[in-house]
Amino acid sequence: MVPEPVLTIPKKRRQFMKEAPDSNAAKKIMLEEFTRNNAMCINCGEFVPMEILHDLSYYSVVTNFKLRRAAEGIRKDTIPPIIKKVYPDLEFEKYKTLKSDLNWLHEKVKVCEDCYLEITTVYHL
Ligand SMILES: [Zn+2]
Numbered sequence: 001m002v003p004e005p006v007l008t009i010p011k012k013r014r015q016f017m018k019e020a021p022d023s024n025a026a027k028k029i030m031l032e033e034f035t036r037n038n039a040m041c042i043n044c045g046e047f048v049p050m051e052i053l054h055d056l057s058y059y060s061v062v063t064n065f066k067l068r069r070a071a072e073g074i075r076k077d078t079i080p081p082i083i084k085k086v087y088p089d090l091e092f093e094k095y096k097t098l099k100s101d102l103n104w105l106h107e108k109v110k111v112c113e114d115c116y117l118e119i120t121t122v123y124h125l
């Protein structure tokens with residue numbers, strides 16, 4: 001289930017609301033249309049057309065997070081931010097167990113292309 005953005009209104013949605021005709025009923029219809037054709041990237045909260053969301057496995061997230069931190073010289077292990085977004089209450093101890101669970105690692109989240117590239121960019125030093 002994709003959660004509703006609560007704290008921030010994504011840029012594209014704000015833009016959309018500005019362009020909606022100035023009546024609540026019209027706004028509601030347009031918003032419904034908009035959310036039917038678009039889905040939220042769980043990482044950045046932007047709404048993008050459903051068909052350009054990318055599947056990102058937890059395995060990619062965990063592996064790339066580890067590589068990136070190694071490249072930055074950070075030794076302390078923490079939960080990757082996107083995992084925190086999917087599981088806000090996840091404890092670090094539990095995360096340590098999950099990241100060696102192959103079933104869990106093969107689960108996927110849907111993210112926009114920018115986030116996909118940002119998360120999966122491997123440093124070539
Ligand atoms: Zn995104």
